[in-house]
Amino acid sequence: MKSFGILIDHATKPIGIRLTIWYSLAVTVTLACAFAAAYTLLQNHLILGLDLQNASQFKSVKVHLSRDSDRDDPTFIDRAMRVASNRNASIFFYDIRNTRTGAVFLSGNLRGQAIPSARNGRVFAVKLDDVGELRVGEFEFEPFTVKIGTPLGQVTDAMDGFTRICLALLAAMMLMSVAIGFGFSRLALNPIRVISETAKRIHLDNLNQRIPVADVHDEMSDLARILNQMFDRLESSFKQIRQFAAEASHELKSPLSLVRLHAEKMLMDGGLSPVHEDAVRVQLEELARLDQIIEELLFLSRAEARAITLDLKSVNPAPFLQSFAQDARVLAEHYGKRFNHTHAGEGQVAFDDKRLRQVLLNLLSNALNVSPPGGLITLRSLVAGGLWCLSIEDQGPGLPASDYERIFERFVRLQPSVAEYQGSGLGLAICRSIVGLHQGRIFATPGPGDQGLRMVIEIPAQGARSDG
Ligand SMILES: Nc1ncnc2c1ncn2[C@@H]1O[C@H](COP(=O)(O)OP(=O)(O)OP(=O)(O)O)[C@@H](O)[C@H]1O
Ligand SMILES: [Mg+2]
Structure with a gap:
C-alpha cells in the first residue's frame, strides 16, 4: 500500500x-x-x-x-x-x-x-x-x-546582593520561559500535528479521508484546505485510472474470446498443415496467458474498488493447511523439489479459503521457480498473540533488501531469464490485495541463515492460544 x-x-x-x-x-x-x-x-x-x-x-x-x-x-x-x-x-x-x-x-x-x-x-x-x-x-x-x-x-x-538576586531571578525566569515556550510551541504546532496525522492516515484504499478544517481563515486552515484540494485531485485521478484498468480489461475480454473461439474452430475443423497447426496452438497458449492477465487485472481493479466480497469463515486453519500441503507436496515432487509444513497454536481465524489458497499457491510457485533441484520449501504456520502467521521459505538465491517491497508492484519480474517460466508479475500484487482484504499484511524477509527468501503473511486471529 x-x-x-x-x-x-x-x-x-x-x-x-x-x-x-x-x-x-x-x-x-x-x-x-x-x-x-x-x-x-x-x-x-x-x-x-x-x-x-x-x-x-x-x-x-x-x-x-x-x-x-x-x-x-x-x-x-x-x-x-x-x-x-x-x-x-x-x-x-x-x-x-x-x-x-x-x-x-x-x-x-x-x-x-x-x-x-x-x-x-x-x-x-x-x-x-x-x-x-x-x-x-x-x-x-x-x-x-x-x-x-x-x-x-x-x-x-x-550591588553584590543585587547581582545575586538578579542572577537567581534570571535562572528562574529562564526555566519558566522554557516551560512557557514549550507550551506555546505545542499550541502553535498543534494544527500542523493534526494535518500531519490525518495526511499520514490517507492511503490508496482510503483516499476519501480529509483533514478537518476549522471555519476560520488563517495560514493553517488555508494549508489544510490546499492539502484537501490536492487529495481531491489525487482521488479523482486514481478513480479514473482504476476505471480505465477495469473497463479496458473488460472490453478486451470479448474480442479475445472470439479470437480464441476462431482458433479452436480452425483446429477442430482440421485441414491445417502441421506447421500451421503448431502456430495456432502457440497462439492459443498465448491467448490463454493474455486471458489470465486480463482476469488478474480485473481482479486487482475490483479489489481496489472494494467490489470483492470475501467468503469469510471463522475456523481452525489446521485442516486447510493440511489439504494445501498435500497438493503442494505433489506439485513440488513434480518439479523435483521438496515441500515441508509445520503448524502450531490454536485459535479461530476468519479467512476465505479459496482466496488464501490462491495466495499460497502463488508463493509456492514463486518458491518452486527459484529453488535449486531438490531444494526444500517450508511452510510454517503459527496462531499466537491474536495473529495467524504464515511463512513460506525457499532455498533460492533470495533478493537484495531493496527489492523486498518492489516485488509487490504490478508487472515487476526480477528473474525473467528463468527458463520456461512465463509469469506476468501480477502474482504478488494479487497476494497483497487478498491479504489486505483479510485486514492482514504480507512482506518479504531474508530466509533462515540469510539464505533464500521468506514470504510472511499475518492475518488477525481470534482467541489465539499458542502451544509452545
Ligand atoms: N521466493 C522468491 N525468491 C526470489 N525472487 C522472488 C521470489 N518470489 C518472487 N520473486 C520475484 O518477484 C517477482 C514477482 O513475483 P510475482 O509472483 O508477483 O510475479 P511472477 O511470479 O513473476 O508472475 P505471476 O505470479 O504473475 O505468474 C518474480 O518475478 C521474482 O523475480
Ligand atoms: Mg508468481
Whole structure:
C-alpha cells in the first residue's frame, strides 16, 4: 500500500524545540539587559548618595575651618578637625592640606596614608592599603584643599546582593520561559500535528479521508484546505485510472474470446498443415496467458474498488493447511523439489479459503521457480498473540533488501531469464490485495541463515492460544 501522507512529523519536533529555545533566549536576554540597566542606575544612584554625603560633610568642616583664628598656625587644622570630626570619626576620612604653609591633617582611620588627588574631576574613587576603596570628594577652600572620603564597601555590598538576586531571578525566569515556550510551541504546532496525522492516515484504499478544517481563515486552515484540494485531485485521478484498468480489461475480454473461439474452430475443423497447426496452438497458449492477465487485472481493479466480497469463515486453519500441503507436496515432487509444513497454536481465524489458497499457491510457485533441484520449501504456520502467521521459505538465491517491497508492484519480474517460466508479475500484487482484504499484511524477509527468501503473511486471529 502506498502512503500519500505528507511527512512533516520529522520536522515538527525540531521546530517546536527551536521555537522554545528562541522564546527562552529572547526572554532571558531581555531580562538580562533590564537587570544590567537597573544595576548601572542603582550603582550610580548609591554613589551619588555618597558624593552628596561628602559634600554635606565638607560644609560642616568648612564651618570649623572658617573660625576666626590663625589659619597658618601648624596646629590650627588639628584643633579645628578635633571638633569637626568628633562625631563622624569612623565614617569619614579626611586629608586636609594648607597650601600656603604645607601643614597636613590626616584622620586617624587613614592609617598615615594620604588620599591621592584625582587627575580629572573633583569626585573619584581610590583604593588605599588596609583602608579599602573610598569615594572621595575634593574641595578647595582658600588656603585649604580638603579631601573627604567615604567607604565604597557598602555600595559594593549592596550591588553584590543585587547581582545575586538578579542572577537567581534570571535562572528562574529562564526555566519558566522554557516551560512557557514549550507550551506555546505545542499550541502553535498543534494544527500542523493534526494535518500531519490525518495526511499520514490517507492511503490508496482510503483516499476519501480529509483533514478537518476549522471555519476560520488563517495560514493553517488555508494549508489544510490546499492539502484537501490536492487529495481531491489525487482521488479523482486514481478513480479514473482504476476505471480505465477495469473497463479496458473488460472490453478486451470479448474480442479475445472470439479470437480464441476462431482458433479452436480452425483446429477442430482440421485441414491445417502441421506447421500451421503448431502456430495456432502457440497462439492459443498465448491467448490463454493474455486471458489470465486480463482476469488478474480485473481482479486487482475490483479489489481496489472494494467490489470483492470475501467468503469469510471463522475456523481452525489446521485442516486447510493440511489439504494445501498435500497438493503442494505433489506439485513440488513434480518439479523435483521438496515441500515441508509445520503448524502450531490454536485459535479461530476468519479467512476465505479459496482466496488464501490462491495466495499460497502463488508463493509456492514463486518458491518452486527459484529453488535449486531438490531444494526444500517450508511452510510454517503459527496462531499466537491474536495473529495467524504464515511463512513460506525457499532455498533460492533470495533478493537484495531493496527489492523486498518492489516485488509487490504490478508487472515487476526480477528473474525473467528463468527458463520456461512465463509469469506476468501480477502474482504478488494479487497476494497483497487478498491479504489486505483479510485486514492482514504480507512482506518479504531474508530466509533462515540469510539464505533464500521468506514470504510472511499475518492475518488477525481470534482467541489465539499458542502451544509452545
Ligand atoms: N521466493 C522468491 N525468491 C526470489 N525472487 C522472488 C521470489 N518470489 C518472487 N520473486 C520475484 O518477484 C517477482 C514477482 O513475483 P510475482 O509472483 O508477483 O510475479 P511472477 O511470479 O513473476 O508472475 P505471476 O505470479 O504473475 O505468474 C518474480 O518475478 C521474482 O523475480
Ligand atoms: Mg508468481
